[in-house]
Amino acid sequence: MRILHTSDWHLGRSFHREGMLDHQAAFVDHLVEVVAAERVDLVVLAGDVYDRALPHVDAVRLADEAFARLASSRARVVVTSGNHDSAQRLGFGSRLIDRAGVHLRTRADAVATPVLLSDEHGPVAVYGIPYLDPEALREPWGLPARSHQAVLGEAMSRIRDDLGTRTDGPRVRSVVLAHAFVAGGQSSDSERDISVGGISRVPSRLFEGIDYVALGHLHGAQQLTDEIRYSGSPLAYSFSEADQVKGSWLVDLDDGGLSASEFVPAPVPRPLARLRGRLADLLADPGLATAEGAWVQVTLTDDLRPRRAMEQLRGRFPHTLVVGFEPSAAAGPAVPVARRGVRSDHALALEFVADLRGVPAGADESALLQTACDACAHDPEADVLVAVEGEG
Template structure:
């Protein structure tokens, strides 16, 4: 059986206010091309179809288009909900949609009930685990404690109980949306665009929970990762933070043979723009000819000028039109001490504001700026006499 493993589409998400729906639609086109060109039998999407529980209308329209187009292919599709999805909204009408070969699994009550498929070598049981919130399931599932390891452990107990009833030789695929890691190895890399799902400071579940499963298609982490030959993260199809600049985005094309052995190949997704981070003083970044290669990239720029330049973003975008993020890390000249004047030490609010400007910019406020700060401080002064008149 040939499987295309993808996850974390996050339809409706923007990238530093840059709309991504057009690029997400291009990824859907890419998925359909791979399904047709590679003769895919099963597409699995391991959670976070949408970026938020109440997705924008255009995102819902794109998801509907994606599911409709996939339903017209020869592939079956199994989709689970992630921590960004609303299980109720994503799962609406799932019983009706099943008939079209699109299987949405979003409810904890469905855990342990597989989507049953088959090929020339026999049956394949696909267990899609929705994102399982430990606090919500501790009581109904009578869990011993509140953790992702415990709730996933109970889910896998139910999965294994079902697999034990299947005919010998039945192969197994599990979808899970969680932070899974090999406890004996370094955990997979975390991206800035992932929402923290830790409970009591703990978010990791061990790979050992999936012992005996032929292929585990993981979602949640936005970087692809191979935890073992049979346990993988596909990562998100697009970069959603500059921390993902070095990620390779795409999907896993997995062949599951007659004995359940796995062979996987990574299929690259289309890249709308490269991501890059630049650091340096503004004049140097604007003048350096070697930086021309980044003119069409999405850029995050950190300026190190000791004095914050005026109109920095406008100047950067004149050369690099797709600069999206600007931050400042000024270099402090040797011998210059940082100010730490505290309120209430016999210093006026106006002087504290002037000190702040001087430290931030490396130069004092000029006359008009000092006057404006004085007027702002006066406007915020607590006037007890005025309070008494009003009351």
């Protein structure tokens, strides 16, 4: 049986306020092509279909299109809900959709009810574990503690009990989908914290004996063991993921379990680039030509903050999204200066600009600051004096 493992689509998510839906649609096109070209029997999507519990209508429309196209393919599909999804909304109509070969598994009480498939080697039981809230399930499941380990451990216990009843005939191979932070995995900046009591990780030993474990939640593709893997998100959702290769796992099960695996890279509609240096150097460096079509994060190391830095950067790198400032070590960090005496609002604003930037405000900036101070005053004609350090 050939399985394509994907997760964390986060449909509807933006990247620093830039819409990603077209890029996500391109990934769906790629996924459907892989299913056909590689003769995939089963697609597993391990949670976070959407980026929020109440997704935008355009995100719902893309999910509907994706599931319809997969239902028309040669593959069966099993989908679980993640911590970003609304389990109720994603699972709506699941009993009807099952008939189309797309199996939505979003209910905690159904973790031990597998989707049963078969191939020339015999049966395969696919168990979908949605994201499980330890607080919500502590009492109904009689958990000994309010933790991810306790709730996921109980889910796996129920799955093993079900597997134990399937002893007639050939060995039943098992596939488990889970949306969790498993120890050994490396996180990035774009994942939402799911810790309970400061603890979010669960041990990989919870999945011992399962032929393949398709994990979701962490956005970097990674292999914890031969059988336990994260596919990661299909697109980068933070600059911390700039060096990650995005895609899906293509794995084969034979009569003994996992027999082969391959990582299938996803298309990259727009790469990510992180640049660091002085503004003039970045604008002139011919070696940075490849960053001109990328989403760009820039850290400027100029001793003095350049004026219109974003505007200048976008002149060469039009998709610059983030600009930070870290002056060189020689310049040293800005040290706040204790001010004493009585000053007008305008004078304090000018001093703040000079301290922050290292050079005084220009005449046009001074006039703009004066206009702003006047707009905040009860009497625009009054030159309000402010006491500093308790004096005056």
